[in-house]
Amino acid sequence: MVLKPFVDALPVPRVLKPKDKNRDRTYYEVEMREFFHKFHRDLPPTKVWGYEGQIPGPTFEVDQFEKVHVLWKNKLPDKHILPVDRTLHGCGEHDPEVRTVVHLHGANVEPESDGYPDAWFTRDFEKCGPRFFRKVYKYDNFQEPTTLWYHDHAIGITRLNVYAGLAGLYIIRNEHERLLNLPSGVYEIPLVIQDKSFNPDGSLFYPSTVDVQNPPPDFPDVSVTPGFTGNTIVVNGKAWPYLEVERRKYRFRILNASNQRFYRLSLDSGQQFIQIGSDGGLMQRPVKLDEIIIAPSERVDVVVDFSGQKTGCKINLVNTARTPFDFGEPPDPLTTGLIMQFRVIERTSEDTSTVPEFLTKIKRYNEDDAYRMRDITLDVTNDMYNRLLFLLNNRDYYGGITEEPGVDEVEIWRFVNPGLAFHPMHVHQVQFQVLDRIPFDVNEYVATGRIRYTGETEDPPANERGWKDTVQCAPGHVTRIIAKFGPFTGRYVYHCHILEHEDHDMMRPFDVVAKLDPCNRKKCDCRGK
Ligand code: C2O
Ligand code: CU
Ligand code: CU
Secondary structure, three states, X not given: OOOOOOOOEOOOOOEOOOOEEOOOXXXXXXXXXXXXXXXXXXXXOEEEEEEOOEOOEXXXXXXOOOOEEEEEEEOOOOOOOOOOOOOOOOOOOOOOOOOEOEEEEOOOOOHHHOOOOOOOEOHHHOOEOOOOOOOEEEEOOOOOOOEEEEEEOXXXXXXXXXXXXXXXXXXXXXXXXXXXXXXXXXHEEEEEEEEEEEOOOOOEEOOOOOOOOOOOOOOOOOOOOOOOOOOEEEEOOEEOOEEEEEOOEEEEEEEEOOOOOXXXXXXXXXXXXXXXXXXXXXXXXXXXXXXXXXXOOOEEEEEEEOOOOOOOOEEEEEXXXXXXXXXXXXXXXXXXXXEEEEEEEOOOOOOOOOOOOOOOOOOOOOHHHOOEEEEEEEEEEEOOOOOEEEEEOOEOOOOOOOOOOEOOOEEEEEEEEOOOOOEEEEEOOOOEEEEEEEEEOHHHHHHHOOOOEOOOOEXXXXXXXXXXXXXXXXXXXXEEEEEEOOOOOEEEEEEEOOHHHHHOOOEEEEEEEOOOOHHHOOOOOOOXX
């Protein structure tokens, strides 16, 4: 069935109300439920899973430094609505089919509240995973005001739980940002972009098989794929919605919550985006862009000025990114090449909002501050069923701890990508900075394991010079990031945010460790240059 675009109005997710609030903390309860959701006027209701029965989940609005406690309650049935691959880690016959654990993406929180993949729980906490810590999660919000998002992170089924609908926004604000007088209130709108596919009866389609060469006789009936892409673009839970916009400035907080799909966004009116924020906070200065490439889990905070447009004018937000990015199929200009439509109407009041030339001070890390440098290779191989298997440093998720940054120490991580595809690499606990991308000799690397740079160091573009928690790692390039770990010690994960890669098996644990013996921790001189 081909759905007609631009027939449903864009919904805006509701703001979540706390259960209780006092001087010491704000307390929320959030239930994960199964329910039916209308994705499009002409589509029958779809069985989904969502926080508080909503797609996307309700939005948290919190203040910087506000102490937020959340009881995440699993009220889901025992049976998954999507096909579970029993050959993946954590998905064996003795593991419950439906497991959840909530991660606040981009937040710096204690490990016990980070949503570790093995800290899952089933309905009413009947069963808990091998690393379950606590029921009520604590978020201290001592970071820059920004757009974070919460989503499920259960081991081996993250791709299914997020696709089923378990994702929502979490916005941190502060006084400094309020005083900037950016467009706000009804003129500040989040756009959560996802791609889905539907069966004719309205149910969610998610592939359960994959083609491999010479499959062994025990090839599973239900198998993970190397990456899902849907044929329908959904924004805030509606397929190709429209939004009436007044002739004035708007602020859009854009999140790519898709499993695999990257988007190259542009406006068919030829207008520019003014990017004011990245994953972890405001940019130092606004950046004007004709197009923006947004990878899974990245956020871009933009202002779009419709004041120069005529009333009645229709402007499409379009996508030109290939999938897999950046070598696969180009999008169909009539379907996956469309995101949503803006319909310009008259202003109801004067636009007094501004986009200041200077937004916030971003202190760049100095490369010389780095205590050490680590190499993380992004590897592709085959598993025992001849399926593509994605690894980090050729180890899988249960392959032991190899990264142990010291608390309060700065490190440089080099993501080495000898493959064909981009991988959006995400590190928990930190907001990092992108240092650069450097092309290297892939053949020599594959033959000898040596990294020899072959070209110019590419500085990050202006809109990547803010705080980031996810970085697009280009094929044939070493992507260098710099981060300061801490203040918490303990176990976190880093992974590719293409959810099918994360589940199989492009995710690794790491420990932030106390500096017990500072004399024995030698600063490493190697900066990777
Ligand atoms: Cu949004 Cu560990 O991920
Ligand atoms: Cu995260
Ligand atoms: Cu990947």
